[in-house]
Amino acid sequence: MTTKITRRDLLQDAGLISLGLGITPSAAAAATTLGADHKPYPPTRTGLRGSHPGSFEGAHAYARDGLPHPKPQSLDESFDLVIVGAGISGLAAAYYYQKRFGPDRKILILDNHDDFGGHAKRNEFHQGGRLQLAIGGTHNLEYWQFSETVSALMQTLGINIPKLRQQTDFNYGRNGAKGQAIWFDAETYGVNQLVTGCSLKGPPSTSPLPYLDQFPISTTAKTQLRAFYQRQTDVLADLSSAERGDYLHTTGYFDFLESKGGLGTEARQLFKTACHGSWGLETECLSVAEALDDGLPGLNLIGEAAAESDWDYPVGIFPDGNASIARLLVQRLIPSIAPGVTADTIATTDFDYSQLDRPQNAVQIRLQSTVINVEHQEGAVRLTYLFGGKAFALTAKRCVMACYHSVIPYICPTLPAAQKAAQRYQVKYPLLLTNVLIRSRAPFTQLGIDGAACPGRLHSALFLMNGVETGGYAQASDDPGPVPVTFWGSLSPPDGIENFWDKLRASRTRMLNLTLEDYEREVRSVLQDLLGPAGFSAKRDILAITVNRWPHGYSHEYLDLWDEDWPKGEAPHEIARQRFGNITFANADAGASAYTHTAIEEAARAVAEFDAPSLD
Numbered sequence: 351m352t353t354k355i356t357r358r359d360l361l362q363d364a365g366l367i368s369l370g371l372g373i374t375p376s377a378a379a380a381a382t383t384l385g386a387d388h389k390p391y392p393p394t395r396t397g398l399r400g401s402h403p404g405s406f407e408g409a410h411a412y413a414r415d416g417l418p419h420p421k422p423q424s425l426d427e428s429f430d431l432v433i434v435g436a437g438i439s440g441l442a443a444a445y446y447y448q449k450r451f452g453p454d455r456k457i458l459i460l461d462n463h464d465d466f467g468g469h470a471k472r473n474e475f476h477q478g479g480r481l482q483l484a485i486g487g488t489h490n491l492e493y494w495q496f497s498e499t500v501s502a503l504m505q506t507l508g509i510n511i512p513k514l515r516q517q518t519d520f521n522y523g524r525n526g527a528k529g530q531a532i533w534f535d536a537e538t539y540g541v542n543q544l545v546t547g548c549s550l551k552g553p554p555s556t557s558p559l560p561y562l563d564q565f566p567i568s569t570t571a572k573t574q575l576r577a578f579y580q581r582q583t584d585v586l587a588d589l590s591s592a593e594r595g596d597y598l599h600t601t602g603y604f605d606f607l608e609s610k611g612g613l614g615t616e617a618r619q620l621f622k623t624a625c626h627g628s629w630g631l632e633t634e635c636l637s638v639a640e641a642l643d644d645g646l647p648g649l650n651l652i653g654e655a656a657a658e659s660d661w662d663y664p665v666g667i668f669p670d671g672n673a674s675i676a677r678l679l680v681q682r683l684i685p686s687i688a689p690g691v692t693a694d695t696i697a698t699t700d701f702d703y704s705q706l707d708r709p710q711n712a713v714q715i716r717l718q719s720t721v722i723n724v725e726h727q728e729g730a731v732r733l734t735y736l737f738g739g740k741a742f743a744l745t746a747k748r749c750v751m752a753c754y755h756s757v758i759p760y761i762c763p764t765l766p767a768a769q770k771a772a773q774r775y776q777v778k779y780p781l782l783l784t785n786v787l788i789r790s791r792a793p794f795t796q797l798g799i800d801g802a803a804c805p806g807r808l809h810s811a812l813f814l815m816n817g818v819e820t821g822g823y824a825q826a827s828d829d830p831g832p833v834p835v836t837f838w839g840s841l842s843p844p845d846g847i848e849n850f851w852d853k854l855r856a857s858r859t860r861m862l863n864l865t866l867e868d869y870e871r872e873v874r875s876v877l878q879d880l881l882g883p884a885g886f887s888a889k890r891d892i893l894a895i896t897v898n899r900w901p902h903g904y905s906h907e908y909l910d911l912w913d914e915d916w917p918k919g920e921a922p923h924e925i926a927r928q929r930f931g932n933i934t935f936a937n938a939d940a941g942a943s944a945y946t947h948t949a950i951e952e953a954a955r956a957v958a959e960f961d962a963p964s965l966d
């Protein structure tokens with residue numbers, strides 16, 4: 351089970367080089383993966399990605415832990431605008447700045463990662479001469495929530511949502527011939543058991559009620575669950591409409607399951623990690639209203655019924671997720687990186703990373719550059735960043751902070767205390783996305799599934815990543831060849847932590863402390879035990895593993911149980927994003943909403959704020 355991937359397995363193609371086994375994670379991170387033309391090409395790197403080794407240690411040591419800054423070398427470069435963070439918000443800010451102030455304005459974008467896109471990253475695998483794409487972070491476009499600003503940018507980038515929809519036959523593991531599935535593992539439940547046709551969180555047609563006998567749990571827990579699913583009542587019937595709303599928003603979902611649903615600890619635990627992917631949180635952190643809204647069961651106890659159509663989630667998606675949006679933005683800013691690319695070819699077009707940081711271009715993107723200090727000065731902004739273990743300083747006229755907000759107080763110590771407190775408040779929700787390339791989807795097909803919830807495991811769900819034939823990519827859902835399996839979720843903090851923020855920090859620490867071998871052992875063991883009965887061999891059939899850790903994941907969206915209902919203008923994100931001299935603040939955090947469209951809107955706002963007279 352724990353057999354490691356051999357060099358032979360790895361030597362499939364030039365693109366798939368380092369899984370990091372047999373070499374230390376830092377050596378794996380340092381290894382430069384080369385594209386077909388021998389230029390550095392980060393999307394093909396495997397092993398620990400997302401917050402990869404080398405991307406966060408500088409910020410932790412110098413910014414967070416207060417290590418004295420090394421003396422910076424002053425650079426003789428001058429920019430109109432420096433942007434901290436090459437995520438979608440930072441890239442969009444560069445686009446809006448050029449649009450507003452002219453295409454010749456010199457812009458530098460700094461990011462601590464070895465690839466651009468922030469959360470919107472792609473994982474590439476190359477097997478048998480074929481490109482296999484997987485999502486490394488940000489998944490999809492919730493286009494029905496787009497504002498005019500966002501729709502206009504999508505149009506500029508040539509993104510046609512109806513066409514994306516037409517080219518997509520993918521439903522997050524819900525398309526298996528036997529429907530959805532729950533996989534109970536022997537380590538947690540004493541026996542490996544796949545139950546098909548039902549889900550823990552889904553439309554009425556997937557209710558687990560007819561399948562409870564197959565669940566490897568105690569008779570008591572089964573009896574409780576049966577009664578819970580069967581009951582049709584309104585336990586809040588005595589309450590006024592206001593009291594009802596109050597109850598649903600101030601009561602924890604797990605308390606509701608216990609007190610109104612009659613579920614004991616064992617039965618409740620089934621739902622413990624069910625919201626890891628959608629929220630990045632333990633289900634116990636959600637109110638009744640939030641959990642029901644996320645599709646968890648219980649509407650039948652408050653006199654309501656779930657509708658099948660609530661589960662139609664018709665997103666726009668590329669095979670590498672919103673990395674395609676980041677790539678389209680970068681190409682617009684630096685056309686020579688991929689001349690002539692369009693939204694119809696974006697997923698399969700090579701990007702020439704050597705074009706990213708060239709002084710002759712109006713926009714330069716400098717990777718592996720961690721900003722550790724930003725100071726507003728008279729008519730300018732002075733920045734210090736780390737690159738290759740050395741510190742460099744430069745001056746620009748203006749700065750957009752498009753990084754996540756909780757790091758900003760450490761980088762901009764001269765901000766007003768209230769603004770820094772508001773930024774510190776915005777702790778993000780951790781997410782984990784591990785892509786495993788397997789030799790064939792055949793074992794999934796044989797079992798009649800294309801994904802499963804895994805309530806006992808580190809990742810709470812997994813699904814096959816195929817059927818997204820957008821951006822010029824072709825990988826049909828019945829393609830018999832190699833295919834990525836995406837393990838999706840967050841990481842539970844240790845039990846017994848009460849404080850919500852402490853839970854998030856503990857989960858984040860755990861995510862960074864687990865080694866590549868830990869993650870590898872986990873996904874090998876799950877795939878072997880789940881698919882083994884259908885002829886799968888982890889030793890033979892796993893071709894590559896890429897673990898995308900996002901300890902600073904979803905933006906802190908306000909929660910019923912933990913956040914106040916602030917008056918307009920007084921919420922932490924509204925205080926955190928206030929302009930400070932020549933510095934403005936973007937990022938999805940600035941909208942307290944973990945979406946790509948928010949990241950874009952906040953970029954537009956942050957740039958528009960430069961229209962107002964400078965505060966200095």
Ligand SMILES: Cc1cc2nc3c(=O)[nH]c(=O)nc-3n(C[C@H](O)[C@H](O)[C@H](O)COP(=O)(O)OP(=O)(O)OC[C@H]3O[C@@H](n4cnc5c(N)ncnc54)[C@H](O)[C@@H]3O)c2cc1C
Nearest residue numbers: 435437438439462468469488489490721753937938945946
């Ligand atoms: C796994 C995952 C799945 C998601 N799925 C979806 C989805 O399906 N749909 C959706 O709309 N949204 C999704 N999101 C939310 C996602 O956060 C946003 O959509 C969007 O990508 C955020 O962009 P951003 O530019 O605001 O932030 P980020 O992508 O976080 O970019 C900020 C960048 O700043 C960098 N930075 C931080 N500190 C420094 C420093 N000191 N110096 C230099 N650089 C720094 C960061 O490392 C990062 O690269 C998902 C997020 C994650 C993590």
